[in-house]
Amino acid sequence: MAGPSKDQPGEIAVRLAAHVAGALDGPLAEAVVAKAKAHILDTVAAIVSGSQLKVGRLATAFAAAQGGPPLATVIGSPVRVAPIVAAFANGLSAHADETDDSHLAARFHPGCGIVPAALAVAEAEGATGVDLIRAVVLGYDIGARAVMALGFARPDTARHSSHSLGPLFGATAAAAALYRLDERGVRHAFSYAVQQASGVPFWQRDTEHVEKAFDFGGMGARNGVTAAAMVAAGFSAVDDPFSGRHSFFTAFGEAPDPAVLVDELGTRHEILRASIKKWCVGSPIQSVLDAVMCVLAEGPIDPAAIEDVAVTLPDDRIHIVDDRAMPSVCVQHLVAVALLDGTVTFQSAHDEARMTDPAVLALRRRIRLIASPELTAARPARQSIVEVTLVSGERRRHHARAVRGTPDDPMTADEVFAKAMDLTTPILGAPRAETLCRRLQTLDELKAITDLRPLLAIG
Numbered sequence: 001m002a003g004p005s006k007d008q009p010g011e012i013a014v015r016l017a018a019h020v021a022g023a024l025d026g027p028l029a030e031a032v033v034a035k036a037k038a039h040i041l042d043t044v045a046a047i048v049s050g051s052q053l054k055v056g057r058l059a060t061a062f063a064a065a066q067g068g069p070p071l072a073t074v075i076g077s078p079v080r081v082a083p084i085v086a087a088f089a090n091g092l093s094a095h096a097d098e099t100d101d102s103h104l105a106a107r108f109h110p111g112c113g114i115v116p117a118a119l120a121v122a123e124a125e126g127a128t129g130v131d132l133i134r135a136v137v138l139g140y141d142i143g144a145r146a147v148m149a150l151g152f153a154r155p156d157t158a159r160h161s162s163h164s165l166g167p168l169f170g171a172t173a174a175a176a177a178l179y180r181l182d183e184r185g186v187r188h189a190f191s192y193a194v195q196q197a198s199g200v201p202f203w204q205r206d207t208e209h210v211e212k213a214f215d216f217g218g219m220g221a222r223n224g225v226t227a228a229a230m231v232a233a234g235f236s237a238v239d240d241p242f243s244g245r246h247s248f249f250t251a252f253g254e255a256p257d258p259a260v261l262v263d264e265l266g267t268r269h270e271i272l273r274a275s276i277k278k279w280c281v282g283s284p285i286q287s288v289l290d291a292v293m294c295v296l297a298e299g300p301i302d303p304a305a306i307e308d309v310a311v312t313l314p315d316d317r318i319h320i321v322d323d324r325a326m327p328s329v330c331v332q333h334l335v336a337v338a339l340l341d342g343t344v345t346f347q348s349a350h351d352e353a354r355m356t357d358p359a360v361l362a363l364r365r366r367i368r369l370i371a372s373p374e375l376t377a378a379r380p381a382r383q384s385i386v387e388v389t390l391v392s393g394e395r396r397r398h399h400a401r402a403v404r405g406t407p408d409d410p411m412t413a414d415e416v417f418a419k420a421m422d423l424t425t426p427i428l429g430a431p432r433a434e435t436l437c438r439r440l441q442t443l444d445e446l447k448a449i450t451d452l453r454p455l456l457a458i459g
Contacts, residue, residue, distance in 0.1 A: 009187060009240035015262045016142070016242070017186040023138040023177045024131050032269050033444060036133045038416045039101055039140075041440040042276050043094055043111035044075070044119075044456075045420035048427055048436075049346075050096030051076025051458075055213040059092035071124035073452075076427065078459040083120040084225045087171070090116035091221030095213040097350060098328045099280040099423065103273065104381050104406070106144035106166050107155055110274055112217030113167020114139035117224045118174040122449040125178055129446030135174040137271050143170025144270035145263065146248075151255030154316045155201070160252050163216045164199025171224025179232040188237035192227035194248045195241075207325045275406040276416055280346045280423075282329035284317045284382060287400040291386035292338045294398040303340055303363055305390050311335060312385040314378075315371035322369055327355055335386070336363040346422060380408045417441065427458070 009017075028036075050056045051074075060077045068082025074089045081089075094100050094112035101111040118135040121127070127135075146169035152158045172193040176186045199215060206212045231237070242248050242258060249256040279289045288311055295301075311331060313321070321331040328334075328349045338344050340359060354360050375383050380402050387397040402408035411419075417437055424433040436455040439446065446452070 010243040012258050012262055013187050013190075013240040013242050014183070015265070016190070017183040019262070019265050020138060020142070020173050020176055020186045021181060021183045023173075024134050024180070026134070026266070028134060028137060028269075032137060032271065033133055034413070035271050035274075036137050037441060037443050038276060038413060039111055039271060039274060040115055040132070040136055040443060041420050041437060042101055042416055043115040044440060045423040045437070046095075046099040046112070047075045047090050047093045047116065048456075049099060049423040050093035050213075052427055053093075053096040054208065055096045055210045056093035058210070059089040059218065063089035072120040073123060073456050075456045076458050078457050080457075083124040084222055084229060086123075087117045087120040087225040088218045088222035090120065091167070091217035091219070092213045095217035097209060097280065098282045099277065099346075100217075101274055101276050102283050103140070103144050103166070103270065104275060105273060106147040106270070107152070107162040108143065108147055108166030109163060109216050110140050110143050110166060110170055110271075113220035113224070114143060114170040114174055116217065117171035117221040118178060119449065120221075121175045121178040121225060121228070123453075127178055127449055129443040129449065131178060132449055133444055135177050137269055138177055139170035139174035140271040140274060141265060141269060142173035143167060144273070145261050145265070146170075149257055149260035150249070150253045151257055153254060156316050156319060158201060158254065161199030161201040161203065161215060163201070163203070164219060165197055165252065167217060167220025168193055168197060168223050171221050172227045173224075175225045175228035176231070179228050181228065181231055184239065185231045187239050187241075188235070189228045189231045191237035191239075191241040192230055192235070193224060193241075194251075196223040196227065197248065197252060204320060209326055209328075273407055275403070276411055276419075278404040278411060278415070278419070279344060279349070280328065281334055281344065281349050282321050282331075284313060284321045285329070285331050285334055286405065287382050287384040287403045288313070288331055288335060288386060289338055289344055290404050291384055291398040291400040292335060293343070294400070295386055295388055295396045296339070296342060298396055301339065301388065301390070301396075303359070305392065306339065306363065306366055306388060307391045308389040309335060309339070309367040310370055310385075310387045310389075311367065312370040312372045312375060314376040314382065315373050316376045317382075318369060318371045327352055330355075331369065332364045332367045333360065335367055336360045339363060339388075380406065382406070413441070428455075
């Protein structure tokens with residue numbers, strides 16, 4: 001069967017563009033709005049917190065040097081710049097560490113790319129809180145589907161990084177909707193997105209979480225806003241980047257199924273399948289810390305009495321957290337900290353000095369990892385098993401099946417609020433942090449995103 005002519009976009013491109021172009025005018029179910037507000041709150045808190053970490057400070061200085069019209073806020077600073085630059089800087093801060101959300105099915109962190117892009121354009125365009133919510137929901141829908149349509153089999157064998165591709169397409173969709181592009185304009189924006197698509201999964205070799213922040217958050221946010229802003233400024237492009245001899249799917253697909261890009265679009269919202277992290281650490285470690293807490297709940301353990309700790313993880317992602325140089329993504333280090341302290345806080349997960357603490361190192365030598373193909377296949381995904389053997393011979397074991405914060409065991413609104421307060425209070429002070437977090441919890445009542453500026457700017 002012949003494909004569409006160069007003047008006739010295919011059905012998938014037409015359906016996708018129609019949905020994006022009308023996304024700000026369609027109602028959303030109450031549950032979807034509530035979940036979107038939780039993810040926006042969680043991501044903004046991650047940006048505020050991340051703005052004070054190494055990559056966040058670099059991002060702010062970089063954005064200030066680029067300049068542009070003062071239309072969008074670089075969160076955590078007094079700087080206002082062009083939307084493309086603000087989206088880039090805030091995307092970097094959003095993934096300055098391992099605080100932000102994730103989407104397991106599509107294997108990417110949606111919030112760190114999509115929310116900064118949507119927030120920057122919404123501020124520049126004078127959008128409302130409802131507009132921002134709808135744009136973010138749209139971004140999660142398109143970003144997740146764009147990755148899933150490529151048919152990547154496993155994260156440890158993929159040639160392209162889902163963590164870079166998902167935020168790009170989600171950010172493009174959100175920005176295109178907020179710029180009110182028509183259907184042809186949306187198709188052209190996606191054409192520019194495809195041309196900017198990139199991402200090779202060597203980010204695991206980054207030892208300072210700087211390039212990783214670019215790969216996961218900043219690059220997608222910047223490129224997505226760029227794609228939509230170019231079309232809003234009058235640039236034309238190819239009418240259908242999703243079909244033909246050369247397309248997004250031929251360039252990046254592993255076992256592509258283009259129909260997935262529009263499957264149940266408008267009725268199945270991917271933000272409902274996204275996860276908010278309870279622990280500010282790498283995603284594969286979430287269930288491990290859940291399991292350690294359950295083991296400790298059986299009664300206190302003297303670290304000196306521990307003979308062996310066996311941690312079993314899915315074999316397709318164990319490499320992401322095995323003996324890493326950064327504390328927040330090193331499973332052995334965090335298990336040791338949890339057993340010594342009785343919990344893991346944001347501060348302890350980012351305390352690099354403890355990576356050389358003799359007490360931590362002594363306990364780490366008794367922690368071993370086991371790669372399990374059975375846990376890779378298990379559902380819900382990202383399960384883990386922690387078994388602690390004491391010198392007395394006593395064994396304590398917990399199999400963490402549903403990770404706290406995932407759709408199978410979601411965090412409450414109060415838990416998300418408490419996490420956001422923990423992240424923002426040290427930087428904003430308690431009164432201002434609470435005002436910001438409450439305002440984001442009632443974002444659908446906000447008449448203009450620009451009203452958030454006094455709460456987001458520092459200095």
